[in-house]
Amino acid sequence: MNRDYAKRLDDLREKLSGFGKENLHDILHFIGVGMEEIFGFKRCRIYLEDLTEGLLICAYAMGEMKSELQGTSIFILPQTSLVARAFVDRRLYWTWKNPEAKKMFNKELASKFNIKEMAAIPIIHNGKSIGVITVDSSKEGEIADKETLETIKDFIVSVSHSIDRAKRFHQHLKFSKKVDEAKIGEAASQMMRSAVKIVGKLTLASVLIPNEEKSPLPPFNKGGDNRGDYMKILATYSSKFEDKDIYEDRHRVDIIKGESLIERIVDDDPERGIIYKYDTVNPLYIPDVKTESFKRKPIAEKIGLTSLYMVPRFDPLTKKIICVVNYYTREKYKFTQFEEELLCSHAEMVEKVIRDVGREHIEIEVLSEIAELLSDPPFAPPFQGGDEGGVSVFATKVLSRANELIDADTGSIAIVRNIDGVRWLVVENEDGTLIGAKSRGWRKKAIPPLKVGGEDLERRERSLTGYVAHTKMPYLCNDVKLEASGKGFYREVSEDVGSELAIPILYGDEVIGIINLDSFKKGFFTEEHKRILTIITNLVSSHIHDLLKIQELQREVHQLKEDIGYRAPNVSSYSLGNIIGKSSKIKDTIDVLNKIVTPVFNRIVSWREKINREERIGLSSLLIMGETGSGKEMLFNNIYSRLNELYKKEIKSNNDLPLKKTNIAAYSGELTYSELFGHKKGSFTGADSDRKGILEEADGGVVFLDEIGDADPKTQVQLLRFLDNGGFYRLGENRIRYSRVFLIAATNKDLNNEIRQGRFREDLYYRLSELSIVIPPLRERREDIPDLSVHFLSEINSVYGRGNEIPLLNKKAVDFLLGYEFKGNVRELRSILLRAYFLKKGREINRDDLITAIGIESTQLTWGKVFSSEDTVSGIYESIVSDVQDFWSAIYEPFINREISRETVKLVLNKARLNGDDSLPKLAVRLKACKKDFNKLPAEKKKFISFRNFLYKTVKITA
Missing domain, CATH: 3.30.450.40 (GAF domain)
Structure with a gap:
């Protein structure tokens, strides 16, 4: 070969x-x-x-x-x-x-x-x-x-095994549909029999339905007419038994102009299928069919059929024919008004039979296929830095089965992603990596992210899936071009698509994704298709939600591992991950942690074994205390990493120990409570759906609460109760729930002083500090500065150096750092070294480079030259109003990192006030802390509250 x-x-x-x-x-x-x-x-x-x-x-x-x-x-x-x-x-x-x-x-x-x-x-x-x-x-x-x-x-x-397996599955579904169709036919036959008995003059009644098979052409070696679509004879009843077989010859009525009577009321539309010609039900009465010219006339003459009353039933929105009922007499007969009304009512009942009977087999197939997919527990493969793994694999299988069951041409599943406070529906990344799923993807070009929203969106931003995610309601669109030219809720991703069906994937009241199917024919989808697809989404939503949560955890753990995973080759004082230090104080801290980790892990394992000790001894907690910038979160990351390592080894799985992190200072009041414990729909403005809090989501794992000293009184009370036995209430709910977590809290505040001032509960402090660690400030562990400096410079060079040699500090530079006060602790050391890295003239960093770096604020590096204090304020302000930066990148982060002063923040605020923004909401909008309509958008409202808290509580500026 x-x-x-x-x-x-x-x-x-x-x-x-x-x-x-x-x-x-x-x-x-x-x-x-x-x-x-x-x-x-x-x-x-x-x-x-x-x-x-x-x-x-x-x-x-x-x-x-x-x-x-x-x-x-x-x-x-x-x-x-x-x-x-x-x-x-x-x-x-x-x-x-x-x-x-x-x-x-x-x-x-x-x-x-x-x-x-x-x-x-x-x-x-x-x-x-x-x-x-x-x-x-x-x-x-x-x-x-x-x-x-x-x-x-x-x-x-x-490859015949793959072909045979797929062929058998496809034909099994086809057979199930035929079984259901046979049941419909049997029920329709009973209705035809009743019609002949209702009106004494009737001799034969038949019901015709559109042929909906994708491959209607008969065998070539059978010969015959292969043109166009046709109506199938579903059921017939005649007062003479032998007439039934004669009438049902070939079981079809072709829709060809001049060759059939039914062609007078229906059209064969190449895009929409068989449709009714008129807007209202208008039965066709022919006094004597033997005087007409049509292809099946010899059959009518052989049976002796004369007068015909033909009643169409159709979907009023799409005009698609559901069925046509024919009522024949043997003698020429004019039906009375009462008889016509009776036959119209009878035809309506026939339509109902066709819609409602015979769903059992296809429903069983739906349930069977989805049950097979759900038989395995949610599993996501190891995180590969961005790919969605388990969600995409599972969603693809769901979508493929849905396509087969409904016989759609193509489709996709989009996952809801929150990007910068805005909800988007994402099917695939720019490089084509699937986030959700695409069925028969070669028929669709790349699908861009679609914004969730309704008529509030600009026309160019609208899409059918985005509208469905916004309304949380299914949408059946049988003419996408008409939809696009109307309110514009259709985004073309394939010029072949004629109709689309979109169903929200709901977890509780939250839309987590959208499944949509496409047909290349207009008017293809029916209410029955919508019902089947809704059943599928209801069955798989919980599984998809669990997979999304697993991958969210994997991403967070992946980031955490990256944060603590780097080790400089010339540093030998790493402990418990990448905690750096050989000072006695840091060694004492490591010793305490090593003593804590194993017993805490044993407690976590006992939860998997359903051993409940919470009512007797409460939940475990650890309080980390230390000044700003001393490395509290880094210490937490290393603790979690060690626990996770033990966890994966114990349970022999790729799954990670559940993890949730939050900063209490970023919220206030109800939002803090909701973040920790969750809320019920409608419990406060913006609570549009039920929501789990992080303590519930991390059940069986670890939760990190930074800035615990900023917790409001209500949250403190509930947190104390939670630590006592694991019980809590969601906001707005009176049902007690339970969760078991190892809670690690951190603060840079003197909690004893906060207790004296009445701002922090003494009983909560004692409960949190049953296990506690104090991280020493950098000035109390100066002997660790050289190793920390080597680590940071090596890490910075790995990002910016592109293979360059790692910069070195000369002796005078090291001595300078050893004598520096470091009010910002380890974080300040890293910031100084980052600036010195950019300012150095060669490989070596000297004392003057450090002095220069300390004298320059990081925002000045952004603009490339040295500014005066007034220039700095103007530069920050102009970068915000010109959309180069926003409040969070230009003010919040530099202040938190001690790169700009409180005075600088105050001057920027004053400059905004001079432009007429005198109220706090106006200031927030002017400084791009949130959007103008933040009160209508929960995510934006959170940003506004964080902005307010930053000014009042952190910077202590009265706006």
Whole structure:
């Protein structure tokens, strides 16, 4: 075999092995693509044995006239075609230089589809034929040599398991639909019988429904008319039993102008299917059908049918025909007004029967398929730095099954992401990495993030999925172009799409995603499709929510590991992760931590074993105390990392120990309470849905509460109760809930002083500080400064240096740092070294570089030159109002990092006031701390409250 063939076929084989039983269309598509890309064939067909029909049906076609070819069918027996012969004999056949094969070449098919030569390759699985793949040419002569055809045959055998499994699943669903259809037919037959009994003059009644199969064309070797869609005869009842079989000849009524009576009230729309011509129900009365000209007239004459009363039933929104009921008399008869009303009511009942009866099998299939997916617990593969792993894999399987069940052409699942306080629906990243799912993705171009919202969005931002996420209600759009030209709630991602169905994936009252299916036909989707897809979303929402939470945890743990994972090669004083220090005070801290970690871990493991000791001894907690910038969160990260390491080793799993972190100072009042304990929908303005707090979400794991000294009195009371037995109430709810966590709190405040001032509860302090650690300020551990400096410079260089040698501090520089006061502790040391890194003239950092770095604020580096104090204030203010930065990056972070002073913040505020922004809300908006309509947006309201707290509580400025 050609080596290039072998490598590319191996790649294709691997790709196909990744598809499941629900991916028949994907499997056939990529086999077809492989025929072209690997072997250069421009045309091919793939026929599969259909046991529900007893035929070989073309399930896939590529190249010229592919749409017309797909769905055509061939009898297996007798072997009157080359495709059937290859299937039965399980051997290769080709037409060129082969007179015997040429004789079996289907002339009708060849003529209709411009096929001059072909090769038929059997698809063999476990020694049995399951289909045939053909390669075709519109020119005479050899298409390929025998070796190439044998290579294709061997390859198809090697992937036949995937084809057979998907074929069986597809046909199983098809059979279930046929069983349901048979039940509908049986019920409809009873209704036809009742009609003949209701009106004494009636001799025959029939009900017709649109043919909705994707592949309506009959076998070629059967002959007949292959044009257009048609109406199927669902049920018939006649007062003469033998007339029923005569009437149901071929079980179809073609919709061809001048050839059928039904064509007078319905149209065959190529995009929407079979639709009613008028806006209101207008039954058709024909006094004597024998005087009319139509294709089925001989049948009517044979039975002796005369007068006809035809009642259409249709969807008033889409005008799609649901059914047409025919009422015939043997003698010429004019129905009375009462009889017409009676028959119209009867037809309405027939419609109801068709809508309601026979759902059982397809519902069972829906439940069965989703139950199979849910049989495994939520699992997300190890985090790879951005990929969504488990969510995408699971969502793809759900979407593929939904597509098969509903027979849609394509679809997607979008996941709700909160980006900078705005909700977006995301299907894939810019590089094509899936966040949610795409079904038959080759039919859709890249799907951009779509903003969640309704009529408040600008027209260019609107989309159907974004609207559904906003309203939390399903939406069935049977004409996307009409929707786009109206209110604009459709964003085109494929010009082929004619209709779309979108359903919200709700967890509680929260929209976590949207599943949408597309059809290339207008008017394809029905209320029944909406009902089935809603069942699916209800079944999978909890699983998707759990997967999202697992991945959120994985991202947080991944970031935490990155924060503590870096170790400089020239530093030897690392302990418990990457805590740096050889001073006695830091060693004492490490000793305490090493003594704490194992017993705490044992307690966490006992929760998995359902051992409940909380009512007796309460929950474990640890209080970390230290000045601003001393490394409290870094210490927490190292504690968690060690606990997580023990946890994964104990449970032998890739799953991480649950983790949640928050900063109490970022919230106030109800928002603090809600962040910790959750809330009930409607408990405060902006509480649009029920929400779990972080203490509930981290059940069985670890929670870090930074700035615990800023907790409000109500939160302090509830936190004390929670630590006593793990019980709590969500805001606005009177139901007690329980959670078990190891709570680690941190503060830079003197809590004893806060207690004396009446701002912090003494009993909560004692409860939190049962286990406590005080991190020494940097001035009390000066011997650690050299190692800390080497670590920070090495870490900074790994980000900015691009392979450059790590900068070195000369002796005078080290001595200078050893004598510096470091009011900002470790954080200030890092900031100074970062600025010195950019200011150094060579590899070495000297004392003057450090002095210069200390004298320059980090905001000045942004603008590239040295400013006076007044210039600094103007520079900060201008960078905000010109949208270069916002309040959080230009003021909040530099102040927290001790890079700008309280006086600088005050001067920036004064400058904003001079522009007329005299109130706090106006100041917040002017300084880009939040949006103008923050009161209407919960996320923006949180930003405003954080802004207010920063001014009042942290900087202590009265606005």
